[in-house]
Amino acid sequence: xxxxxxxxxxxxxxLDPQGKAVYGALSRLGLGGVRGVRQxxxxxxxxxxxxxxxxxxDLHRVAETLLxxxxxxxxxxRVEQP
Amino acid sequence: MRVGVVTFPGxxxxxxxxxxxxxxxxxxxxxxxxxDELAGVDAVxxxxxxxxxxxxxxxxxxxxxxxxxxxxxxxxxxxxxLGICNGFQILCESNLLPGALVRNDSRRFVCRDQGLRIENTxxxxxxxxxxxxxxxxxxxxxxxxxxxxxxxxxxxxxxxxVVARYxxxxxxxxxxxxxxxxxxxxxxxxxxxxxEHAVNDLCGPGTDGSRFFTSVLSAVxxx
Numbered sequence: 001x002x003x004x005x006x007x008x009x010x011x012x013x014x015l016d017p018q019g020k021a022v023y024g025a026l027s028r029l030g031l032g033g034v035r036g037v038r039q040x041x042x043x044x045x046x047x048x049x050x051x052x053x054x055x056x057x058d059l060h061r062v063a064e065t066l067l068x069x070x071x072x073x074x075x076x077x078r079v080e081q082p
Numbered sequence: 083m084r085v086g087v088v089t090f091p092g093x094x095x096x097x098x099x100x101x102x103x104x105x106x107x108x109x110x111x112x113x114x115x116x117x118d119e120l121a122g123v124d125a126v127x128x129x130x131x132x133x134x135x136x137x138x139x140x141x142x143x144x145x146x147x148x149x150x151x152x153x154x155x156x157x158x159x160x161x162x163x164l165g166i167c168n169g170f171q172i173l174c175e176s177n178l179l180p181g182a183l184v185r186n187d188s189r190r191f192v193c194r195d196q197g198l199r200i201e202n203t204x205x206x207x208x209x210x211x212x213x214x215x216x217x218x219x220x221x222x223x224x225x226x227x228x229x230x231x232x233x234x235x236x237x238x239x240x241x242x243x244v245v246a247r248y249x250x251x252x253x254x255x256x257x258x259x260x261x262x263x264x265x266x267x268x269x270x271x272x273x274x275x276x277x278e279h280a281v282n283d284l285c286g287p288g289t290d291g292s293r294f295f296t297s298v299l300s301a302v303x304x305x
Contacts, residue, residue, distance in 0.1 A: 010184075014229060015255065017185045066146070069139055069175065071182040072229060 002051040003081040004059055008068040009040035043067055044080075051082060083108040083299055086123035088153070088169075090115040090144050094131035095166065095278060102278040103127065106295035118148040124302040125162040125206070126153050128169030130222075130276055140183065140225050141171035150176060160305070162206035162298050163270045167223055170262070170272030179263055179272045180238070181230030186223065187255025195287040196221035196275050197249035198261050202242050205268040206301035210293035217290035219275040221253055221261075226274045228256040228263075238263055245271055269301075 010016045019038040026034050045059065060077055068075040085103045087110055089096045100110035111123050115133075120126065134143040144150060150172065157163045157178050165173040173179045186192060195218050200211040211217070230238070235257060238244055246262040254274070262273035277291030 014184065015187055015227075017187060017189045021189055066138070066142065069142065069182055071174070071180075071231075072184055 001081065002047040002049075002079065004045045004047065004051070004056070004077060005080045006043040006045065006059070006063045006067050006075055006077050007040060008043070008063075008073050008075045010038060010073055012074075014072055040073075041067075051079060083302055084111050084121075084123045085109070085295075085298065086111045086113040086120055086126045088113045088115060088126065088128050088149055090131070090133035090147065092132040092135050093129050093168070095129040095276060096131070098276075098278045099127045099129040099166065102281045102291065102295050105281050106292060106299060108295070108299055113149055115144070115147045115149050118152045120149075120152050120156060125164075125298045126156065127278075128153070128163065128165040128172050129278070130167030130169060133168055133172065136168075136225075139175070140168060141173075141175040144168075144172045145175040154178060157265075157270050160267060160269050162301055164207050164294065164298070165270075165272040166276055166278065167226070167274055170274055171225070173270060173272045178270050179265060180234045181228055181263070183223075183225055183274070184227045184229055184255075185225045186227055186253070188253075191222070191224040192226070192253045193220075193222040194253070195219075196253060196261075198246045198275060199249055200246055202245045202264060202268070204242075205245055205264045205271050205297075207264075207271040207273075207294045207297050208245055209300060210297040216249060218280065218287045219277055219291050220279040220286060221275040223254060223274055226254040226256065228258075228260040228274070230257065241266070246273060246275075 023037040103110040248259045277294040280291030
C-alpha cells in the first residue's frame with residue numbers, strides 16, 4: 001500500500017513557542033548540547049491503489065491548502081512506500 | 083436588517099454575538115456551519131470559540147465548511163463580514179484577510195480587559211467610532227499573535243488597513259501590536275478582542291463594543 005508523508009514545519013523566521021517550551025524542558029532535564037528545538041507536524045497518508053504523478057499533484061495541493069498554511073509553515077511531500 | 087451569526091461545532095460566543103446584534107437593533111439569524119444558504123442576511127458575524135476543536139490549525143477546517151463557501155462568495159461581493167477571535171483566524175485561513183494568527187509568544191492563554199486604539203473608521207464595522215478613539219474590550223485567546231511578512235505589513239500600514247491596535251503591553255506578540263485588520267474594500271474585518279462581550283454595563287468592561295454592531299447597520303442602509 002503506497003504511503004505518502006507530509007512534514008509541516010513552522011517557517012524558520014517565525015517564533016515557535018511550542019519548540020521553545022520543549023527546548024526549555026530539555027535543559028531542565030540536564031540534556032546539554034542542543035542549540036534549539038522546532039516542533040512541526042507529520043501526516044501519513046495511506047493510499048488505496050497505485051500512486052501516480054497526477055495523484056501526487058493532488059496531494060501537493062492538499063498539503064498546500066489544508067495540511068499547511070503557507071503564511072506560517074513550510075511543507076515537504078515525500079513518498080515513503082511507492 | 084438581518085445579521086447572520088454562524089455556529090460551528092465548537093463555537094462559544096455565538097450566543098453573545100447574537101445578543102449584541104439584537105441590542106444594536108437588528109435581527110440575529112443563526113446560521114449552521116453545514117448550510118450553504120445565508121438565509122437572505124445582510125451581514126455575517128463569525129464568532130469566537132474553537133471551531134472543529136481547533137484541530138490541525140485554528141480555523142483550518144472551518145475554512146472548508148459549506149457555510150464558508152457561501153460567506154466567502156458574499157464577502158467578495160461586498161457583504162459585511164466580521165470575524166471575532168476564532169472568526170478572525172477563519173478569515174485568515176480563508177484568504178479573505180492576509181496574514182495568520184499564531185500561538186501567543188507568552189505561551190499563556192490571555193484573558194483580560196484590553197485597551198485598543200481604533201485606527202480605521204471607514205470600515206463597515208467601525209464607522210460609529212471616532213478615529214484614534216481608545217476603547218476597552220475583552221481579550222481572550224491562546225493563539226492571537228498576528229503575523230504577516232514584511233511586505234504585507236507595509237501594505238496594511240500604507241493602506242490604513244490596521245483597524246485596531248493594542249494599547250500598553252502587547253498581550254500576545256502580535257506584529258505591530260495589530261489587534262484587527264480589514265480587506266481592501268473595508269467590508270471584511272477581523273478582530274482578536276471580543277466586542278460582543280462589551281455591550282452591557284452589568285457584565286463586561288462597559289459598552290465600548292456596541293458600536294461594531296451599530297456601525298454595520300448604517301453600512302447596510304447606506305449600501
